Every structure is written in structure tokens, then in C-alpha cells.
Amino acid sequence: MCAGCGQSMVPGYTTKNGRRYCYYVCRTAQKGGATACAGGMIVGPRMESAVVGALYELADQPGGETLRQRLPAEPAQFDEGAPVG
Numbered sequence: 001m002c003a004g005c006g007q008s009m010v011p012g013y014t015t016k017n018g019r020r021y022c023y024y025v026c027r028t029a030q031k032g033g034a035t036a037c038a039g040g041m042i043v044g045p046r047m048e049s050a051v052v053g054a055l056y057e058l059a060d061q062p063g064g065e066t067l068r069q070r071l072p073a074e075p076a077q078f079d080e081g082a083p084v085g
């Protein structure tokens with residue numbers, strides 16, 4: 001269950017450098033994009049840097065402010081197990 005909207009969580013993925021990386025999004029975020037729900041994305045700690053980079057690129061795009069606020073200030077902080085979501 002998503003803490004933000006109560007919808008069930010479903011697997012999602014992002015593609016970077018030809019590889020597919022999985023994470024979980026709620027149905028609201030799946031339909032409306034990662035920024036559609038404040039609690040709509042769960043990504044684990046110690047993600048590969050390519051995935052983290054993709055997330056930060058997404059957050060830098062128009063409408064990505066909500067996602068950006070939920071990311072650690074620096075991508076390297078993912079390696080320290082920063083909770084996201």
C-alpha cells in the first residue's frame with residue numbers, strides 16, 4: 001500500500017545505458033508519473049549509480065520538484081541507506 005494515496009504498489013522500471021532497473025511505484029504514480037504522488041515511489045538503498053542518476057535527471061525536469069524534495073541532496077547519500085519514500 002502506498003502511504004501517499006493508499007493504492008497498491010506495482011513494479012516499475014527505468015532504463016539506463018540499455019539496462020533495466022526496477023523499483024516500486026503506486027498506481028497513481030504509475031499512471032501520472034513519478035511526481036503524481038508524494039509517496040508513490042520506493043527505491044532501495046545502495047542503488048546502482050546509473051539508477052540514481054536517472055532519478056535525479058527525472059527530478060530536474062519540469063514537474064519533478066516533488067520527487068527532487070524526496071531525494072537526498074547528493075546522489076552519493078544513497079549508499080548510506082537514506083530512506084526514500
Ligand SMILES: [Zn+2]
Pocket residue numbers: 002003004005006007026027028029037038039040
Ligand atoms: Zn501513491
